[in-house]
Amino acid sequence: MLRHLATRSLCVLLLLLSAACNDEATAPSREALIAQLRTAAAAAALASPPPPAPASPEALALGQVLFTSRLLSGNRDTSCATCHDPLFATTDALSLSIGTGGVGRGPNRQLTPLRRLHPRNAPDLFLRATDLQTSLLRDGGATRLEDGSYRPPEEAEQPYRDGVAGLFSAVALFHVTQRFDMRGNAGEEAIDGTPNEIAAIDEDDWHSMWDALAVRLREEATMRPLIAAAFPGEAPESLSLERIFSALDAFAAQAFDSRDTPFDRLLSGDDSALSDSALRGGLLFATTAGCTRCHNGPLLADGTFHNLGVPFVGLGQEYEEPYDFGRASQTERTTDRYAFSTAPLRNTAATGPWMHNGAYTTLEAAVRHHLDPRDAILRYDWQQLDPLLQSTWHGAPIDNARLLSTLDPLVATPISLSDRDFDDLIAFLREGLTDADALARVATIQAP
Ligand code: HEC
Ligand code: HEC
Known part of the structure; x- marks a missing residue:
C-alpha cells in the first residue's frame, strides 16, 4: 500500500515535472x-x-567651475549644482526645486520666506548637451532652429544674441534671468553683503543681465585666469556671457555623458x-x-x-x-x-x-x-x-x-x-x- 502510494506520488511528480519542462520549451530561450x-x-x-566632441582641458576646467560656482546667482548663494547636484545624479531629489534663498542640500533643502517653489522638477542632465537634443526644458522652451541658431522660451522679451554655443548654455542663460531660480529679488543683498546688481536690472532686459554677470565673472580673481586660459588669445574684456558659457556646453557634454x-x-x-x-x-x-x-x-x-x-x-x-x-x-x-x-x-x-x-x-x-x-x-x-x-x-x-x-x-x-x-x-x-x-x-x- 505504502509502496503503491509512493509510486503514485512519483508519477504525479514526474507529470508535474514534464509539464514544467513543456512550459520551459514554450518560453523563448x-x-x-x-x-x-x-x-x-x-x-x-x-x-x-x-561620443561627445573633444574639448580643451581649459574649457572643461572653466565649465566645471561655472557649473559649481555660486557667483552665477545674483545673491551668490546658488549654483547650477544646487539643483542639479552631482551627489543626487544631477537632480535635487525634490519633487519641486528650491532656488536662491533656499537652505540645505538635495532632499533636505528648505524654502525660506519670500521665496517660491519652482513650478517644475529639476531634470537630470545626462545627455542634455548632445547635438541629438533639439529642444530643452520640459515645455521645449529652449530650441535649436534649423539654421543652427537658438530660440529662448516665450517669456523672453529679447532674443538670444550671437555667440550662444549650444542648447545647454542656452538654458543656463535662461536660468540666470529667473528671479526664483538664480537671480533673486530687486533690492536684495548677496550673502556676502554686496549688492545684487543682477536683480536690480529691469525685468525684461536679459541682455543687460548677461552683460552684468559677464562683468562679475571676468572681475572675480578666481574666475579670471580660468576664463583667460579657456579662450587663449582673446582679451577677457571682449568675452560675452554667451562665449564664457560655451565652456558649460563642453563640460556638460563630457561630464554628463552616459553611453x-x-x-x-x-x-x-x-x-x-x-x-x-x-x-x-x-x-x-x-x-x-x-x-x-x-x-x-x-x-x-x-x-x-x-x-x-x-x-x-x-x-x-x-x-x-x-x-x-x-x-x-x-x-x-x-x-x-x-x-x-x-x-x-x-x-x-x-x-x-x-x-x-x-x-x-x-x-x-x-x-x-x-x-x-x-x-x-x-x-x-x-x-x-x-x-x-x-x-x-x-x-x-x-x-x-x-x-x-x-x-x-x-x-x-x-x-x-x-x-x-x-x-x-x-x-x-x-x-x-x-x-x-x-x-x-x-x-x-x-x-x-
Ligand atoms: C505617449 C508617449 C509615452 C509613452 C507611450 C510612454 N512614455 Fe514614459 N514618458 C513620456 C513623457 C512625455 C514623460 C514625461 C512626463 C512629465 O514630465 O510629466 C515620460 C516620463 C517617463 C518616466 C519618468 C522619467 C522622469 O525622469 O521623470 C519614466 C520612468 C517613463 N516615462 C517610462 C516609461 C515606460 C516604462 C513606458 C512604457 C510602459 C513609457 N514610459 C511609455 C511619454 C511616454
Ligand atoms: C532652482 C534650481 C535650479 C538651478 C539653480 C538650476 N536649474 Fe537647471 N533646471 C531646474 C528646473 C526646475 C528645470 C526644469 C525647468 C523647465 O522645464 O521649465 C531645469 C532645467 C535645466 C535644463 C534642461 C534639461 C531638460 O531635460 O530639458 C538644463 C540643461 C539645466 N537646467 C541646466 C542648468 C544649468 C547649467 C544651471 C546653472 C546655470 C542650472 N540648470 C541651474 C532647476 C535648476
Whole structure:
C-alpha cells in the first residue's frame, strides 16, 4: 500500500515535472530573447548616442567651475549644482526645486520666506548637451532652429544674441534671468553683503543681465585666469556671457555623458549584459508595453511632447496658476495643454521624484501611471508628496476633466501587464538603463 502510494506520488511528480519542462520549451530561450530584443530595439532606433566632441582641458576646467560656482546667482548663494547636484545624479531629489534663498542640500533643502517653489522638477542632465537634443526644458522652451541658431522660451522679451554655443548654455542663460531660480529679488543683498546688481536690472532686459554677470565673472580673481586660459588669445574684456558659457556646453557634454548602460552593452554585442528579467523587460518595453512609441531613438526620447495626464501638483506657472500648461505655454495652442517633453531614460532609476512636477516618488508608480492614466489619477496617492506639497495637489473632478481633455491618444487605451511582466519592465529600467560608471564619475564633481 505504502509502496503503491509512493509510486503514485512519483508519477504525479514526474507529470508535474514534464509539464514544467513543456512550459520551459514554450518560453523563448535566452538567445532567442536577445535576438528579439535587438530586432525590436533596432525597429525603435534605440542605439547608443555618439561620443561627445573633444574639448580643451581649459574649457572643461572653466565649465566645471561655472557649473559649481555660486557667483552665477545674483545673491551668490546658488549654483547650477544646487539643483542639479552631482551627489543626487544631477537632480535635487525634490519633487519641486528650491532656488536662491533656499537652505540645505538635495532632499533636505528648505524654502525660506519670500521665496517660491519652482513650478517644475529639476531634470537630470545626462545627455542634455548632445547635438541629438533639439529642444530643452520640459515645455521645449529652449530650441535649436534649423539654421543652427537658438530660440529662448516665450517669456523672453529679447532674443538670444550671437555667440550662444549650444542648447545647454542656452538654458543656463535662461536660468540666470529667473528671479526664483538664480537671480533673486530687486533690492536684495548677496550673502556676502554686496549688492545684487543682477536683480536690480529691469525685468525684461536679459541682455543687460548677461552683460552684468559677464562683468562679475571676468572681475572675480578666481574666475579670471580660468576664463583667460579657456579662450587663449582673446582679451577677457571682449568675452560675452554667451562665449564664457560655451565652456558649460563642453563640460556638460563630457561630464554628463552616459553611453555605457548594460542595455548599451547588449546593443553592442555583449550577450551577458542583462539578466533574464531585464531582457524580458526590455522586450516588453519595445513591444507590448508600448514604451518605444515615445521613448525611442538614441536618447530613449522622441524629442516631442505628450500629455500623459500627470496629476496637478505644485503651484503652477505664473498666469496659469494653479496649473502648468506645459507645451501650450510655448505654442499657445490649447491642444498642447499639459503636454511635456518625453523624458530621456538613461539613469532614470536614480533621478526621482519622477515626471515634470515630481508627482511620483517611486519609479514603479511613475511607470504604472503610463499604463492607465485615467485610473492612475483617480487613485493618485497624494500622501507620497512632501507635506509642504500635499495641499498643492488638484484632483477634483473638474481638474481631472481638464487634464484628460488633451490626453495623448497613445496612452488612452489601458495596457494590462501581469505582475511578473511589470517587475521585468522595472528590472529593465533599473538594471538595464543605469550607467553605474557615469553615476560614480558624476558624484566626484566637487559641488558647493
Ligand atoms: C532652482 C534650481 C535650479 C538651478 C539653480 C538650476 N536649474 Fe537647471 N533646471 C531646474 C528646473 C526646475 C528645470 C526644469 C525647468 C523647465 O522645464 O521649465 C531645469 C532645467 C535645466 C535644463 C534642461 C534639461 C531638460 O531635460 O530639458 C538644463 C540643461 C539645466 N537646467 C541646466 C542648468 C544649468 C547649467 C544651471 C546653472 C546655470 C542650472 N540648470 C541651474 C532647476 C535648476
Ligand atoms: C505617449 C508617449 C509615452 C509613452 C507611450 C510612454 N512614455 Fe514614459 N514618458 C513620456 C513623457 C512625455 C514623460 C514625461 C512626463 C512629465 O514630465 O510629466 C515620460 C516620463 C517617463 C518616466 C519618468 C522619467 C522622469 O525622469 O521623470 C519614466 C520612468 C517613463 N516615462 C517610462 C516609461 C515606460 C516604462 C513606458 C512604457 C510602459 C513609457 N514610459 C511609455 C511619454 C511616454
